[in-house]
Amino acid sequence: MSSPQNPSPTRWFKALRRPRTGDVCLKSGATACSEVLKRARAAFQAGRTVHDSFRLSQLEALVRMLMEHECDFVDTLCRDVQKPRFETVMSELMIVKNEALHAISNLKKWMEPQRIERNWATAFDECLVVNEPLGVVLIIGNWTSPLQLSLVPLVGAIAAGNCVIINPSEICTHTAELLHRLIPAYLDNECFHSVVGATHEIPEMVDLKFDHIFFSGSKEDGIKVAQAAARTLARVTLVLSGKNPCYVDKQCDINTTARRITWARFHNAGQSAVAPDYILCHAEAIENLLQALRCALQQFYGADPRESRSFGRIVNEDSFNKAKDQLWRSGKVMMGGQVNEMERYIAPTVLLEVLESDPIMQQDVFGPILPILTVQDADEAIAFINSREKPLCVYAYSSNNKLISKIMNETSSGSFCSNDSVLQSLMVGMPFGGVGASGMGSYHGHYSFDAFSHKKSCLLRTTRIECMTYLRYPPYEDRNLSLVTLASSLNLKSQGWCTIL
């Protein structure tokens, strides 16, 4: 701040109040949100987002933003959670970029109206389903995957022609600030806005009335969002964390299993909503599994993971204390268990002799801790899984395909993956979302486009052809009734309808 030329008191006070570049917005999240919402709504009503050319240009700008600032994102995520560059690129930047590229390639196709089968009464009409944007969408990001969870839905919302307000999670402070700075620099300033707001301000933001709210986070916060959305009749997509079970069978390639589970559980230092939360291991496989996990951990992170550049840290003190508490009060530590408060480091830890009543089995786990429970067979595992809330993901490792099918058929979850983990949540062609306590609605690829669209059914008739229509007018006559009934039915094989009409 330079000293004023003319030292008049008024100018000096004005200069003092001028915010410096890089200062976090001083207004509350809800106030800031209210202001940008007005602008976004005006932009939407003016029709700025209607044309595919606009949507494509914004998606392309998003891709450029990710490419040009790759180093910045790597840097901020490193500062936030000590995320290794490899993980930032592969599990954050590439995911968003691919979603954007997929949307760009397919946008025209997605925007095409869908033609519908007609009956005799509508033979001369056009019957279509048209995809319409909803209006202004609120995306509340999450700190576990701060880029993915705010920018992947953003891709869908843009593709569907909406204006968007993003609230990146303030828990990853540096990444949130970076997004807050970059979004206005790359995307249209009237249509897309970033607001920084704390978690407790979210219901207030939702109360401002949006056309759709996308939220990822905990079940408790999800309920608050749903309750706030109920007041304004807003639609919601909720992706809620829970406890993802992972069954390991006695018949499986134990080394590959251990490597895949280790990768899934310990990347991002265990801070993931889609990682396997706990293992249900067949009693006959437990020794081999432990041995294989030990090898995998050694192979991935070396003798002391604290020295490894491939292993991250816990996001903040609160989360660290919670995870530490869960670790110390649950089961028995078989591997790892070391912590370092200053670094917010928790070693990749495997727990055995875990009881269902232990804290680690009662709460969400956002740290590199893997509890293992023993089961006698797959049936016991299925019963255990079904006695709990429906999770985001169910995993099963087995070489027995029949068993895999059984587990898939007899459990319910947002998504399912056999013999690997996490990958099913990254596929652009598959819907990803929760069910029951793990949420509602889904996204990724064209599912994102659909989540943020309204499918408007359209019947375009003409008054010129009155052939069937007059039959339905009063004064009502029985003989007309049978003709209208016939004309209104679809041609059905099972009914053997006559097609002479």
Add this chain to the structure above:
Amino acid sequence: MAKIGVLVMESQKQMVERLRGVFRSGVTIPVHFRLTQLEAMLALLEDNEAQILEALHEDLAKPKFESVLSEIDMVVNDLCYTISNLHTWMQPSYVGTNLATKLDDCFVRREPLGVVLIIGAWNYPLQLILLPLIGAIAAGNCAILKPSEISQATEKLLAELIPKYLSKECYAVFCGGPEETKALLENRFDHIFYTGSQSVARCILQAAAVHLTPVTLELGGKCPCLLYGRLDMKAAAKRLVWAKFFNIGQSCVAPDYVLCTAETRDKLLPLIKEALETFYGPEAQQSPDMGRIVTDRHWDRLVELLKKTEGKVVIGGESVKEEKYIAPTVVVDVKESDPLMQDEIFGPILPILTIKSLDEGINFINEREKPLALYTFSDESQVVTTVLERTSSGGFCSNDGIVHMTLPGLPFGGVGASGMGSYHGQWGFETFSHKRGCMLRGWGLERINVLRYPPYKESNLGWLRWATTAKKKGWAGCSIM
């Protein structure tokens, strides 16, 4: 706590728990079971047509023609359509894989949700309960039906017939008023389907939010009907009159009010009068084809509107309390602030507001809540396209009214204040299903997999980045293999 003597003795909580137990046993899952239940519903309708018509007539003085067309036929059509297509709908949809996942199976399964609650409404008491039920059964769920207590004869009939034809274990009818329904909503459901008003919808959403239950809402709203440009006035008048006064205006998709130029209005009024006379004769009250208002309370509300309106009644306006009858009425010179323009009319009163241009009409519509249906009458396709593109509504129909909701291939539902979600045909099946993404991997290709494992190497990153970047159209691969 239920009033009617079918499955009465258990409490709401017991009912929900019982159904959940049945669902968990897996009995509703096999396609054979679902088809049997749907076919049983067909038999229910075929065997009991006379009683159904009688009940609908008792509740709403619904003429037989309307009952068959808009209640029975709609359900029968959807049933046949669903039965024919269920096998296809239940098939998992396969997702394209890339080179690295070629050995894997990626598909989306449609899975039932569990126990669903379907709350009907009184204006189409059969259709609004049975059409969602078709979707719920087709998707493999158990269901509790709560028909409207206002259309009592139909409520009683449904309570009697549903357990007689459909599985008593899997489907239950719950009868009760607002207090009992509120208590029922304290239970946890896996989906709630509600047709009715906005105010009640908010309560339902609140109750559902606590359990994170997804909800489909089919709400009303004021459905505008815009007449503009060159048009066949006579045909338009006929279709408008048919759509407005069908079920004596008590349809959530009835054209609520008309927007047109003064010139159009002047030409339209005599044609509306002519259409009314052709349809219902000189004295509509005597016509067997004209319905009645559902209750005294609703009749009072409508008559009150007619008293308070600042517009001019040019057609109709008569009402007879004992019969709950209101004549088909048209009111002109209606302003935006008029009592008729505040809430959904839901009766045989048609206000006509004048506009000077198409833009004015579109802006008027856009300043208000998104309606369930939007109608445009015009022979100029440009006018129709402009309105279609510049407005938003649950559904849209040009040069007619209501009929867009009769095709099972079209999704029926609202947007914004008129609701969320949709149903009919496959859309109903999807509403009551969970789309579960499934990936079945093998042990192979581990040599490619190792590239993603720590200790992280720049060289691996380069290779992975190259291999997984989306390059071509239709690519649906996975980012980290």
